[in-house]
Amino acid sequence: MKNKSIDMLNSSLWKTIFIFALPLIFSNLLQVLFNMSDIVVVGKFGGKNSLGAVGSTTILVSLFTGLLIGMGSAVNAITAKRIGASDEVGVKKFIHSSLIIVFSFGLLLLVLGFLSGNALLRLLKTKDTFIDSATMYLQIYMLGMPALAIYNYGQGILSAEGKTIKPLIYLAIAGVVNIILNLILVIVFKLDVIGVAIASVVSQYLSMILILISLFRSKDVCKLEIKCLKTDRTCIKELLILGLAGGIQNSLFAISNLFIQSAVNSFDDATVSGNSAAQNFDSLVYDILAAFYIACSTFVGQNYGAGKKQRIKDAFLITVVYSFGIGLFIGLILFIFGDKCIRIFTDDPDLITAGLPRLKIMGLSYAISVFMDVPIAATRGLGKAFWPMAFEILGVCVLRIVWVYTVFAHFHTIASLYLLYSASWIVTGILETVYFIKTYKKVQYNHANGAN
Numbered sequence: 001m002k003n004k005s006i007d008m009l010n011s012s013l014w015k016t017i018f019i020f021a022l023p024l025i026f027s028n029l030l031q032v033l034f035n036m037s038d039i040v041v042v043g044k045f046g047g048k049n050s051l052g053a054v055g056s057t058t059i060l061v062s063l064f065t066g067l068l069i070g071m072g073s074a075v076n077a078i079t080a081k082r083i084g085a086s087d088e089v090g091v092k093k094f095i096h097s098s099l100i101i102v103f104s105f106g107l108l109l110l111v112l113g114f115l116s117g118n119a120l121l122r123l124l125k126t127k128d129t130f131i132d133s134a135t136m137y138l139q140i141y142m143l144g145m146p147a148l149a150i151y152n153y154g155q156g157i158l159s160a161e162g163k164t165i166k167p168l169i170y171l172a173i174a175g176v177v178n179i180i181l182n183l184i185l186v187i188v189f190k191l192d193v194i195g196v197a198i199a200s201v202v203s204q205y206l207s208m209i210l211i212l213i214s215l216f217r218s219k220d221v222c223k224l225e226i227k228c229l230k231t232d233r234t235c236i237k238e239l240l241i242l243g244l245a246g247g248i249q250n251s252l253f254a255i256s257n258l259f260i261q262s263a264v265n266s267f268d269d270a271t272v273s274g275n276s277a278a279q280n281f282d283s284l285v286y287d288i289l290a291a292f293y294i295a296c297s298t299f300v301g302q303n304y305g306a307g308k309k310q311r312i313k314d315a316f317l318i319t320v321v322y323s324f325g326i327g328l329f330i331g332l333i334l335f336i337f338g339d340k341c342i343r344i345f346t347d348d349p350d351l352i353t354a355g356l357p358r359l360k361i362m363g364l365s366y367a368i369s370v371f372m373d374v375p376i377a378a379t380r381g382l383g384k385a386f387w388p389m390a391f392e393i394l395g396v397c398v399l400r401i402v403w404v405y406t407v408f409a410h411f412h413t414i415a416s417l418y419l420l421y422s423a424s425w426i427v428t429g430i431l432e433t434v435y436f437i438k439t440y441k442k443v444q445y446n447h448a449n450g451a452n
Contacts, residue, residue: 008302009084013314018322023164027155027171032284034203036345038196039280041182043345046192051346052269053193055276056126059257060117060138064109065148068290070103070247072152072240076294077327077380079160079222079303084305088221094158095157095215096228097235100151113142117205123255124258125265125444127272133193135328140197144204154211157222159298170210185216185360226338245385249376256400256424263404263417271414274354278303278338279346281359285330285366292323298382304443311393323374327367335363361418368422371429373434382443388437395428 042050075098082090100423115202117138118131126134155167177200185195264275270295303311334341338359342352372395376388403420410416 001120009306013318017318021291023168023290024294028287028291030171032287034178035091036280037182038344040194042184042193049129050193053272054137055100056130056134057138058279059261060120060213062246064113066250067247068149070154071243071248072156075153076156076160078238079157080298080301083160083306084302091221093232094162094235095222097232098239100231100234101239102149102153104451106146109140110145114139117320124419125262137193137197141200144201147204147208150208151211154215159294161222167346168213170207174203174207177206202339224344234253234257234337242385245389249392256397259404261407271354272351274351275358277342278355278359281334289323289327292319294375296374297381300378302384318372318403323370323438324367327370331363331366335360356417357414368425372425375432379436379439382385382439384439391428391431396424399424402437408445
């Protein structure tokens with residue numbers, strides 16, 4: 001089964017990984033920029049408290065979408081492995097079974113998020129001035145969970161084949177619609193946070209429709225067919241083991257960030273809103289770097305399926321170099337031009353001043369996260385999920401919570417709060433790297449003995 005888009009099994013990894021990741025970078029960048037349009041529009045044209053209200057939901061949105069991204073990553077890794085092994089029957093069976101599971105999972109998150117949104121915001125100690133608007137925004141946004149689930153599923157399949165251009169095109173179309181609706185609903189109809197939430201949901205369903213049309217019209221092994229839509233117990237088990245673990249890993253950041261957001265909420269309103277503006281750049285950097293993590297998982301998965309051991313190691317190391325360099329470059333730009341960057345979201349000088357310390361600290365920290373995320377992506381490509389998740393629970397969730405109640409509680413400054421990111425990335429990165437090396441050595445041994 002030859003990949004007509006990108007040859008992951010024989011071509012130059014330096015060149016091919018970059019070519020593979022480039023459309024994903026633009027795709028993820030577009031997604032972040034379109035999501036940022038919500039913040040920009042309400043910050044410029046909405047009510048006084050709208051920026052803080054939408055910003056207060058960021059952690060919860062990340063919590064739920066992280067689960068969906070994890071499922072999409074699992075679809076990508078499993079599909080890539082089967083493509084690499086030339087298992088056409090297995091690919092076909094898996095993509096049809098996983099579509100049903102992913103859609104059902106999106107529906108479940110819709111219900112849970114919609115019903116628990118207000119309670120979770122109050123648990124975060126969201127200020128009374130933000131709570132009503134934040135709840136409305138979150139509940140409307142949750143209506144798009146099924147669409148987001150299917151889009152991530154479709155992107156995972158297309159990426160596993162090496163087709164990264166199509167998701168970029170679909171996202172661009174949906175994003176333009178999102179921005180237009182933002183401007184119309186907020187400026188013309190004065191719907192404020194409700195307007196940007198509706199715009200987000202509409203764009204999510206549009207991107208879902210476009211990617212489904214592509215898969216149903218496909219001419220290769222990843223073509224979807226209505227008659228083949230049925231669940232397979234083996235496929236379900238494989239997807240849930242890898243997908244839920246990956247989703248939990250992604251959501252661990254949001255879970256630990258619940259405590260961080262609660263700590264931020266202990267400051268005054270200006271600090272909360274300023275940090276909400278600065279926080280948008282986290283998604284910008286992480287989603288750009290995520291393109292290389294997807295590349296790493298996909299290339300490792302295909303070469304694992306094909307039994308090409310050395311290319312697994314090479315793909316891992318090359319991804320580290322690419323993602324570290326880009327993370328450092330973007331971080332330095334944000335550190336140097338921080339005030340101008342925050343001005344994108346607000347013209348209020350008090351909010352700019354309040355958000356600047358966070359942006360500078362994080363700008364110098366982003367590159368460190370690579371040493372945690374690349375080993376996780378590579379290990380996912382090898383089909384392993386439990387221990388990477390356990391290490392993240394320890395290094396990301398537990399350590400950050402302990403930090404909030406010890407280091408931050410003692411100093412109670414923005415700097416003492418956000419330095420916890422670097423500390424947790426270093427600790428978790430060491431654990432994840434050691435585990436990947438051990439897993440890789442076992443893969444070498446298994447393949448050397450003819451095991452699949």
